[in-house]
Each structure stands twice: as C-alpha cells, then as structure tokens.
Amino acid sequence: MSTWEDTVSAALVGVRTRPVTTDDVDPVIGAHLPTTSTDPVVTTLTIAALTAVAHQSLGPESVVAEPIPPAPADPRPPMSALAAAYVHRALDLTPRLADWCLNLLGRSTVAPPSTLLPALLARTSREVDIRETVARIVGPRGHWLAQYAPELGAVLPTATSAAQLDDSAWTHGQPAERRGYLAALRERDPHAALDLLGQTWTAETGDDRELLITALRPNLSPYDEAFLEAALDDRRKAVRTAAAGLLVTLAGSVLQDRLFHAAASCLHVGRTRFRGQHIAITLPAEPDVALARDGIALKAPRGAGIGAFVLSQLISRVPPHRWEAHFSMTPDTIVGAIDPAEAGLVAALCTAAVTHRDRRWATALLAHPAATPDIIAVADETHVVDAFPTLPGALKVPALRAYPGVWPDALCRSAVRMLQAELSGSRFITPPAVQIIALMATGLPATDGWRQSVEAMRESAPIATTQFATLSEALRIRSVLEKELT
Structure with a gap:
C-alpha cells in the first residue's frame, strides 16, 4: 500500500x-x-x-486537456484594417446598411479578419436569409470557429453534393434529416426524388407528409402533376393546401385550367356610354363545392361576401397572361377597363402577377389607383422610375424600397422632393420621412455631391438632424467600402 x-x-x-x-x-x-x-x-x-x-x-487524474485542431488557412487575400473597421460600423448602423454590407462582402474576394468573424456568425442565429451569404464571407476559418464556439449560435448551411447523399438519412433519419435528403436528391434528380417519395407516401405520418411535400417545390414539372393531384385528396388539410399551392404555379396544370374557367365565368367585357369598354363582374351566388379540393376556401371572413371572396381567390391564382387571350386585349387595356372602385379585383390580379412573376402585368397594374405595393418588386424597373411621380401615394415608399441597387438620378431627385414635402412646415418628423431617409442610406449614390446635398438638407430640417447624421455616415461608409472591397 x-x-x-x-x-x-x-x-x-x-x-x-x-x-x-x-x-x-x-x-x-x-x-x-x-x-x-x-x-x-x-x-x-x-x-x-x-x-x-x-x-x-496534481489535479484530477481523469481530466486530460486535448488541444483543438488549429484554424485552417484562408487562401483569400486579407481584408484591410480600414475596411474591417468600416464593416464593423456598417453592421451596427442600420439594418438596411447591414444588408447592403453583407451583399458587398458576399461578392468580395477578401478574407475578413478574425475579429470580425464572431459578429458575422452571431447574426446567422436570428437571420435565416443571410446564412448562405455569411457562409461564403467567413470562409474556412469562420466554419472552424462556428464548430468550436457554440456560444455564438451560428447556423451555417452545409452543402450536400450528390456524392455525399447517405441513404440512411432517408431510411432512419429524423424528419428534418429526411427532408434534407429528399431536397438534395430533388436538386440532383427531380424525377428520382418524386419516385422515392411516392414509394413511402402512404406509410408516412401526416406531419411527415406535410413536411416532405414542400421539398418538391424546386424543379417542378409536369412529371409531378399526377402525384400532386392525388395529394389534393389527402386526409390532412395542410398537405392538400401545399399540393394545391404547387399546382397553381405549375404552368399548364389541370388545376390551373379548372380555376381559370371558374373565374372566367364571372368576368366579361361590357360597354358603357361614358367609359367605353369595362370589365364587368358577376359574382357566383353559390360557389361550386368542388373548388374546395383545389384549395379555395368556401367560408368567407366576417363582413365579406362569399361570392367576392371566392372570386378573389380564383383570380389571384390564375396566371394573369391567360386573360389576354380570353378578352383579346393587352394587359394595359384590361387594367384600364377595370373600374377604380374594383379594388378587390385589382388586388387579386396584383397577387397573381407576383405569384407568377409576370413583369408585364405588374407593370401594367402600376397605372391603376387600387394597385397594391407588392407588385413593385416584379414590375419593370425603368417603368417604375418613369412613373414614380404619378404613382399613388401608397406605392411611392414601397417603390423606393423595392428598387434594387443604387437609384437612378431621376429617382433620387423624386425621392428628395418627396422628402422635402414631408418635412416642409412640420414640427415633428413624420413616419414616411423616417422611412425615406432610411432608404436613402443605400439608394442615394455614395458620392461627394450627394453627401453635400444631405448636409444641406440636414441644415434646413432641424427636426431630422439625427436621421440625416445617420444618412451622412452611411454614405461615407459606403464610399469607403466600395473602394476597398470592389
């Protein structure tokens, strides 16, 4: 002993x-x-x-410290200290500028310094849309840090190539893993993914069917139609809704035809003495119960008529280009023939233009006073700029928000006039003025001339001193980063 x-x-x-x-x-x-x-x-x-x-x-004998593997090298050239300092500030100044900065970094070919990686990785825990961009920005060192610093809560997407597909993820994985496998297979071989899902479909639980059917959205084709038509009779409502939503976006699907014919029976071209041609509406008195199978809700919200409610759903799902052949009219002519009071019809057409990404129809709908803001993101950019001064007031701020990249000079001048009108004679800064100034942070060109214009507006509008100071700093940050990272 x-x-x-x-x-x-x-x-x-x-x-x-x-x-x-x-x-x-x-x-x-x-x-x-x-x-x-x-x-x-x-x-x-x-x-x-x-x-x-x-x-x-001597310490506990059972504790053995094992060093973690060293961080891998990043082959990209390092980011300058000046750029890193301005990136830090851009990420903290305003959400819109932060998004602009991340997009710029995503296109850049430099490696961020290690001091910047924690801030970039931490953002992925709460912002789903930026995860792929951040994964490119942080590079191999960022992926290494995300693995060994779980306190950052980083969520980075992992690319699954065809060679990495593991069949056990489908046969024995958790629901999320099985959906991930199916989604990866869908990208590689859309038909094989549908065939695989069809083999197990009847044995899947309702929760799993609801989850797995969403993996079919990419690469949708007529090959999927028979499966999705059968899913319209599924016991689970969410599965039926998902199947109908996919068939609505499948060009030439039988479901699209059924919805179009149901909607077309309610619309026809009329003629009045004073307005000429106009689109007349005949609301369905008793909607066909068969429409429920195609995803149409037959119970109207409180205060809404069932006929108008059903017709709005039908039109919002029909590809808008089909009305051109039906009426033998162009989108501009059809929109011009819709009475200004028919806001429900216009809203449904706007939804359809967005759903089917129809730029021609979105552009035509801009001319209607009842147009909804969501069409701005689909409409022709040049037309938005040209029509901006005459757009309805409700569309102007969304138009500024939706325009991609730096605004053309004409749009910048229109935005400034709109802002000056909001600030003129007001004792307090209005919410629209706050929104316009925030949008200018990424919309105005980051030039010395526009920075001087901002300073002049700041001196003439003391009620917005703080907002203009932030705008001026945002333009300065953009000016530096555009030189350093492009």
Whole structure:
C-alpha cells in the first residue's frame, strides 16, 4: 500500500489498530514532519495533511486537456484594417446598411479578419436569409470557429453534393434529416426524388407528409402533376393546401385550367356610354363545392361576401397572361377597363402577377389607383422610375424600397422632393420621412455631391438632424467600402 492509502486506512480504523510510520514517507513530506512529537495521532494527522496537499496539487487524474485542431488557412487575400473597421460600423448602423454590407462582402474576394468573424456568425442565429451569404464571407476559418464556439449560435448551411447523399438519412433519419435528403436528391434528380417519395407516401405520418411535400417545390414539372393531384385528396388539410399551392404555379396544370374557367365565368367585357369598354363582374351566388379540393376556401371572413371572396381567390391564382387571350386585349387595356372602385379585383390580379412573376402585368397594374405595393418588386424597373411621380401615394415608399441597387438620378431627385414635402412646415418628423431617409442610406449614390446635398438638407430640417447624421455616415461608409472591397 502507498503512504496515502496507509494514512487513509489509519484514519478510518484508528492509529492503534493500523499505526502509521514515517519510514516510507516521501522525503519532501518527511522534511516537514515534527521530530519531537511521539504521539502517533499527531504524526498521522500531519502526514495526512501534507500528503493530501501534495495529492490534490496534481489535479484530477481523469481530466486530460486535448488541444483543438488549429484554424485552417484562408487562401483569400486579407481584408484591410480600414475596411474591417468600416464593416464593423456598417453592421451596427442600420439594418438596411447591414444588408447592403453583407451583399458587398458576399461578392468580395477578401478574407475578413478574425475579429470580425464572431459578429458575422452571431447574426446567422436570428437571420435565416443571410446564412448562405455569411457562409461564403467567413470562409474556412469562420466554419472552424462556428464548430468550436457554440456560444455564438451560428447556423451555417452545409452543402450536400450528390456524392455525399447517405441513404440512411432517408431510411432512419429524423424528419428534418429526411427532408434534407429528399431536397438534395430533388436538386440532383427531380424525377428520382418524386419516385422515392411516392414509394413511402402512404406509410408516412401526416406531419411527415406535410413536411416532405414542400421539398418538391424546386424543379417542378409536369412529371409531378399526377402525384400532386392525388395529394389534393389527402386526409390532412395542410398537405392538400401545399399540393394545391404547387399546382397553381405549375404552368399548364389541370388545376390551373379548372380555376381559370371558374373565374372566367364571372368576368366579361361590357360597354358603357361614358367609359367605353369595362370589365364587368358577376359574382357566383353559390360557389361550386368542388373548388374546395383545389384549395379555395368556401367560408368567407366576417363582413365579406362569399361570392367576392371566392372570386378573389380564383383570380389571384390564375396566371394573369391567360386573360389576354380570353378578352383579346393587352394587359394595359384590361387594367384600364377595370373600374377604380374594383379594388378587390385589382388586388387579386396584383397577387397573381407576383405569384407568377409576370413583369408585364405588374407593370401594367402600376397605372391603376387600387394597385397594391407588392407588385413593385416584379414590375419593370425603368417603368417604375418613369412613373414614380404619378404613382399613388401608397406605392411611392414601397417603390423606393423595392428598387434594387443604387437609384437612378431621376429617382433620387423624386425621392428628395418627396422628402422635402414631408418635412416642409412640420414640427415633428413624420413616419414616411423616417422611412425615406432610411432608404436613402443605400439608394442615394455614395458620392461627394450627394453627401453635400444631405448636409444641406440636414441644415434646413432641424427636426431630422439625427436621421440625416445617420444618412451622412452611411454614405461615407459606403464610399469607403466600395473602394476597398470592389
């Protein structure tokens, strides 16, 4: 037995039964034992104390520190210190400028410094849309940090190539893993993904069917139509809704034809003495219950008529280009023939133009006073700029927000006039003015001339001093980063 074990044993059973001697004590401990005391209790306690200190100073034997692998090298040239400082500020100044900065970094070919990686990675925990961009920005060192610093909460997408597909993820994985496998297979071989899902479809739970059917959205084709038509009769409402939503976007689907014919029976071209041609509406008195199978809700919200509610759903799902052949009219002519009071019809057409990404129809609908803001993102950009001064007031701020990139000079001037009108004669800054100034942070060109214009507006509008100061800083940041990162 060791000295430590002898000491522990003596402490348990007593020194008279199990005496402890100093013969085998470590010399270092023995040098600190009293030489005058002959009391075995004192000797035992002293040895125990000194041995315990020596034993504990060695640390737990079970703890073995293993160094983590070193961070991999980033082959990209490093970002300059100046650019890194301005990126830090851009990410913190305003959400719109932060998005602009991330897009710029995503296109850049430089490697951010290690001090910038935590801030970039932490943003992915709450912003789903930026994860792929951030994954490109942070590079191999960022992926390494995300793995070994879980406190950042980083969520980076992992690319699954065809060679990496593991069949066990489909056969034994959790629902999210199975959907991920199916989505990756859908990208590689759309027909094979549908065939695989069809093999297990009847055995899937309702929750799993609802999750898995959404993986079919990419690469949708007529090959999927029979499966989706059958899913319209699924026991689970969410599955039926998802199937109908996919068939609505499938060009030439039978469901599209059914919805179009149901809607067309309610619309026809009329003629009045004063307005000439106009689109006349005949609301369905008793909508066909079969429409429910195609995803049409047959119970109207409180205060809405069932006929108008059903017709609005039908028109919002029909590809708007089909009305051109039906009426033998162009989009501009059809929109011009819709009465200004028919806001429901116009809103449904706007939804259809957005759903089917029909630029011609979105552009034509801009001319109607009841047009909804969501068409701005689909409409022709040049037309939006040209028509901006005459757009309805409700569309102007959305038009500024939806325009991609830096505004053309004409749009900049229109935005400035709109802002000056909002600030003129007001004692307090209005919400539209706040929105316009915020949009100018990425819309105005980051030139010395526009920065001087902002300073002039700042001096003439003391009620917006803070907002103009932020705008001026945003333009300065953009000017520096555009030079450093492009």
